[in-house]
Amino acid sequence: xxxxxxxxxxxxxxxxxxxxxxxxxxxxxxxxxxxxxxxxxxxxxxxxxxxxxxxxxxxxxxxxxxxxxxxxxxxxxxxxxxxxxxxxxxxxxxxxxxxxxxxxxxxxxxxxxxxxxxxxxxxxxxxxxxxxxxxxxxxxxxxxxxxxxxxxxxxxxxxxxxxxxxxxxxxxxxxxxxxxxxxxxxxxxxxxxxxxxxxxxxxxxxxxxxxxxxxxxxxxxxxxxxxxxxxxxxxxxxxxxxxxxxxxxxxxxxxxxxxxxxxxxxxxxxxxxxxxxxxxxxxxxxxxxxxxxxxxxxxxxxxxxxxxxxxxxxxxxxxxxxxxxxxxxxxxxxxxxxxxxxxxxxxxxxxxxxxxxxxxxxxxxxxxxxxxxxxxxxxxxxxxxxxxxxxxxxxxxxxxxxxxxxxxxxxxxxxxxxxxxxxxxxxxxxxxxxxxxxxxxxxxxxxxxxxxxxxxxxxxxxxxxxxxxxxxxxxxxxxxxxxxxxxxxxxxxxxxxxxx
Numbered sequence: 001x002x003x004x005x006x007x008x009x010x011x012x013x014x015x016x017x018x019x020x021x022x023x024x025x026x027x028x029x030x031x032x033x034x035x036x037x038x039x040x041x042x043x044x045x046x047x048x049x050x051x052x053x054x055x056x057x058x059x060x061x062x063x064x065x066x067x068x069x070x071x072x073x074x075x076x077x078x079x080x081x082x083x084x085x086x087x088x089x090x091x092x093x094x095x096x097x098x099x100x101x102x103x104x105x106x107x108x109x110x111x112x113x114x115x116x117x118x119x120x121x122x123x124x125x126x127x128x129x130x131x132x133x134x135x136x137x138x139x140x141x142x143x144x145x146x147x148x149x150x151x152x153x154x155x156x157x158x159x160x161x162x163x164x165x166x167x168x169x170x171x172x173x174x175x176x177x178x179x180x181x182x183x184x185x186x187x188x189x190x191x192x193x194x195x196x197x198x199x200x201x202x203x204x205x206x207x208x209x210x211x212x213x214x215x216x217x218x219x220x221x222x223x224x225x226x227x228x229x230x231x232x233x234x235x236x237x238x239x240x241x242x243x244x245x246x247x248x249x250x251x252x253x254x255x256x257x258x259x260x261x262x263x264x265x266x267x268x269x270x271x272x273x274x275x276x277x278x279x280x281x282x283x284x285x286x287x288x289x290x291x292x293x294x295x296x297x298x299x300x301x302x303x304x305x306x307x308x309x310x311x312x313x314x315x316x317x318x319x320x321x322x323x324x325x326x327x328x329x330x331x332x333x334x335x336x337x338x339x340x341x342x343x344x345x346x347x348x349x350x351x352x353x354x355x356x357x358x359x360x361x362x363x364x365x366x367x368x369x370x371x372x373x374x375x376x377x378x379x380x381x382x383x384x385x386x387x388x389x390x391x392x393x394x395x396x397x398x399x400x401x402x403x404x405x406x407x408x409x410x411x412x413x414x415x416x417x418x419x420x421x422x423x424x425x426x427x428x429x430x431x432x433x434x435x436x437x438x439x440x441x442x443x444x445x446x447x448x449x450x451x452x453x454x455x456x457x458x459x460x461x462x463x464x465x466x467x468x469x470x471x472x473x474x475x476x477x478x479x480x481x482x483x484x485x486x487x488x489x490x491x492x493x494x495x496x497x498x499x500x
Contacts, residue, residue, distance in 0.1 A: 004373055007149070008202060009045035010066050010195040011055065017062035022432065024054035024063060025412030029277045029302075030154060032381050032421075036412070036428045046376050047153065050196030051146040051302050052311020053273065065195035065312055068208075069215040072189050076109045081186045083112040085172045085207070086235075088120065089193040089247035091330045092308035092323040093213045093315060094227065098330075101191070103230035112183055113233070116190075117240035117334075119172030121357050124243060124252065126165030126366050128259045131296070138293040141252050143167045145196040146302040146311075147276065148370070155284045156374040166204060166368040168246055169197065173206040175237070175360050191216060193247065193310035204368050212312030238356050241338045244330045247307035253299045258340075258350065266296040272304030384424040392420040396430045397439045410434035 018040035025034045025041065033047035034054075040062075055063045076082060084105050090098040102113045123143070130136055142148055142163045151158045166174070169190055176183055189209035190197060201207040220227070242258065245251035250269040257263055270276050279300075287293065303310050308323050315323070339349045384392065393416075398404045404416050411432050413419040422428040430436045 004371055004375060006046060007199050008066075009043065009048070010050040010198050011043055011045075011048060011052065012064045012066050013040065013043055014062045014064065015040040015042075017060045019060055019062075020432075021060070022412035023057045023059065026409065027053040027057040027273075028412075029053070029273045030150070031413055031418060032425065032427060034412075034427065036422075036432060037426055044380060047380055049146045049149040049153070049302075050194075050199055050311075051273070052195050055195075055311060056316065065212060065214065067195055067198065067210045067212045067215055067312065068189075069211045069219060072209040072211050073108075073219065075187070075209075079109075082110055082189055082209075083114070083176070083183050083186045084110050084189045084191060084211075085114045085116050085119070085169060085176075086191040087169065087193055087213075087247065087307065088115075088117045088244050088251075088327065089213065089307045089310065089313060090191060091244070091326045092247065093193065093217070093313050096326045096329065097227045099232035099234065100227040100230045102233040102235065104225070104227060106233055107230060110189070111186065112180075112236040114172055114176060114237045115235040115240060116168050116172045117244040117246065118235075118237050118360075119170075119175060120168035120243035120246040120251075120255065121240045122171040122175060122361050122366065123165055123168045123246075124255045124259065125357055125361050126171070127163055127252075127256065127297075129363070130164055131260075136296075138296065138298070139163050140298045141300055143246065143252070143307075144301045144303075145194060145200040147280075147300060149196065149199060149373075150277070150302075151280065152371050153373040153377055155280055156372040157284050157288060158280065159370045159372060161287070162370055164367050166366050167200060168243075170200070170204050170206050170368065171366050172237075174366055178362075178365060179360055180236075193307045193313045195312045197312075203371065214312045214314050217314045238360075239334055239337055241334050241340055241353055242331050244334055245327060248324055248327050249301060249306040250299060251306070253297070256297070263297065267299055268295040268297070269299045271301040271306060273302065275304075276300050276302060381421075381425055384421060388424060389417065389420055392423050396420065396423070396433050396436050398435075403435065406435060408434060 020036060020039055020041055022036060022041065025031060025036060028034055029051065030047060030049055033044045033049075035042040035044065052065055055065055072082070086098065086101065090101060094101060105113055120143075127139065127141075130139065138161050140151070140158060140161050140163065142165075145167075148162070151162060165171075169192070173188055176188070187208040188206070189211050190201070190207040191211050191213065193213055195210070195212060197207075198210040201210060219225070243251070243255045245254050249271045253264050253267045253269055256267075268279075270279050283293070283298075301307065305320055305323070307313075308327060309316060309320075338353050340346055340353060393399065393404055396416075396419075398416065407415045411419045411428070411434065413422060419428060419433060423430065
């Protein structure tokens with residue numbers, strides 16, 4: 001098993017735009033890769049799985065994916081020898097203009113373009129051969145790099161169940177290096193739907209550039225490039241058949257049906273957060289208890305709409321059925337091209353297809369190893385004892401069990417205990433708890449009311465005292481005035497008597 005090494009960041013935070021709203025934490029499947037303890041939310045790349053959910057969630061434009069698009073174009077201009085591989089999601093993201101993409105790439109100096117869908121055909125063959133040769137009880141598919149990092153870091157007990165075969169992109173690269181010697185000295189750029197692919201390429205030493213479809217489209221827009229201006233150019237490898245469906249949920253399963261009819265009945269197709277994350281959590285616990293897995297194959301993807309709408313894709317406002325229609329149309333065309341539809345000649349045509357696939361498939365060359373990164377998690381995250389947990393809850397103003405189980409998720413975490421664990425690890429603070437702020441505000445309000453009441457009483461008491469003093473003075477003045485009046489009256493009488 002490879003040694004644990006630091007992995008590259010694939011998501012960048014623009015702190016000038018981050019307002020610490022915690023939307024990113026709320027959609028993050030692993031939470032503790034985010035540090036919300038200050039005025040902005042930072043990312044620890046060693047704990048981030050690179051799914052890109054936070055990029056879509058951030059309405060302030062503070063999070064961006066990191067890829068190699070600009071470096072790819074800069075190196076092409078410098079004369080670097082580069083070929084490209086293109087992921088099946090290209091059809092959905094450029095509305096069926098994948099062949100025009102090929103025309104554009106070759107016009108700017110890319111010497112050859114390979115369809116990763118054929119690499120997906122090789123991948124399916126690798127899976128089937130592994131089942132046959134090794135009597136595998138359970139196989140977790142691995143085209144999704146975000147889920148690979150998730151398993152390596154958070155559920156390393158599942159590593160033995162990951163497919164021993166590499167991803168369709170890696171199959172494509174290995175095929176090129178093995179069977180296309182004319183391109184062996186060329187760098188390889190992957191046109192991909194996923195920022196996390198950069199991690200895969202680093203781990204298995206395959207591609208040199210991860211060019212996401214999202215940033216490729218942005219490059220087209222920024223430079224006034226219209227694909228309609230370029231000719232349709234076929235790929236430089238044999239065409240795939242139904243493996244063009246790999247970017248769609250269940251695409252692996254549908255391709256495997258050609259090899260093993262009925263395998264879909266023994267396959268769990270699952271995608272999207274929280275579904276796939278919760279399932280892998282559950283599967284890990286079941287296997288540790290010694291339970292027999294109910295499925296032979298787990299066809300899983302992190303993104304709910306598959307790679308067609310991965311973190312590095314375009315047109316997220318497009319309806320799912322419209323996006324998938326471009327992929328389904330392409331699959332229909334490929335089946336027609338191979339003539340593998342219904343009919344008497346179907347078996348013969350499939351046999352012909354298998355011969356082409358066999359030409360590029362060899363045992364063991366497409367295998368990969370995984371890295372147990374479980375120690376990375378324990379390096380950064382410590383679980384508080386119950387005593388420590390209660391100390392954190394006390395700081396949060398949650399001194400009774402009811403308050404400790406409110407679990408409103410306003411903070412972005414799934415539970416109050418998860419928030420408290422983040423605080424324990426220095427990744428957040430009580431001020432980001434809605435109820436802490438509410439209770440603190442109410443407490444301050446009550447303190448202000450008491451203080452105000454005291455001030456009013458004090459002022460009132462002093463006013464009464466002053467009024468009483470004034471009243472006494474007035475009474476004395478009245479008495480003095482009465483005395484003076486009486487004296488004046490007596491004086492007047494005396495004067496009158498003297499005159500009279």
